[in-house]
Amino acid sequence: MKKEEVPQDKSNLASANIREMVYAVDKDGNYTTSLSSGWDPKTIALDNAIKVIEERISIAKEKVLKGETSPIEYYMELHKMDIPVLASYVGLWQWRVKRHFKPTVFKKLKEKTLQKYADVFEISLSELKQIDA
Known part of the structure; x- marks a missing residue:
C-alpha cells in the first residue's frame, strides 16, 4: 500500500x-x-476478541459465585491466561492447576501454593480466597 x-x-x-x-x-x-x-476491519476484530474475553471472565465469576469452580479460574481468565500459561507461571503441572479449580480441592490448598497463585495474579491471599459479587 x-x-x-x-x-x-x-x-x-x-x-x-x-x-x-x-x-x-x-x-x-x-x-x-x-x-x-x-483500520476498521482490525478494530472490529479486536472489539470482538475483547467481548469474548469479557464474556469468559463473566462466566468464570458466575461459576465461582455459584460454587462451581475456584477463584483461580476467574483470575486466570481475568489475566488473559490459559491453563498451560498459568501452570508455567506457578511451576505446577497443568493437571494440578486444573484440579485446583475444584472448590473442594481449592479449600484444602496450603498457603504456600495459594501464595504462588496470588503472586502470579499480583493480588493478596485474601483477594484470591474471596471474590466479591
Missing part, C-alpha cells in the same frame, strides 16, 4: 493517542514506515 493510503480510521488506539507503525511504499517505490491511527 502507498504511504498516503495508510488507513487512519477511528479505533480504540486513536482514542488513547496511540498509533500503530505499518510498512508502506513511498513516492519513490521504497518501503518505509508510516503511522496509522486504525
Whole structure:
C-alpha cells in the first residue's frame, strides 16, 4: 500500500493517542514506515476478541459465585491466561492447576501454593480466597 493510503480510521488506539507503525511504499517505490491511527476491519476484530474475553471472565465469576469452580479460574481468565500459561507461571503441572479449580480441592490448598497463585495474579491471599459479587 502507498504511504498516503495508510488507513487512519477511528479505533480504540486513536482514542488513547496511540498509533500503530505499518510498512508502506513511498513516492519513490521504497518501503518505509508510516503511522496509522486504525483500520476498521482490525478494530472490529479486536472489539470482538475483547467481548469474548469479557464474556469468559463473566462466566468464570458466575461459576465461582455459584460454587462451581475456584477463584483461580476467574483470575486466570481475568489475566488473559490459559491453563498451560498459568501452570508455567506457578511451576505446577497443568493437571494440578486444573484440579485446583475444584472448590473442594481449592479449600484444602496450603498457603504456600495459594501464595504462588496470588503472586502470579499480583493480588493478596485474601483477594484470591474471596471474590466479591
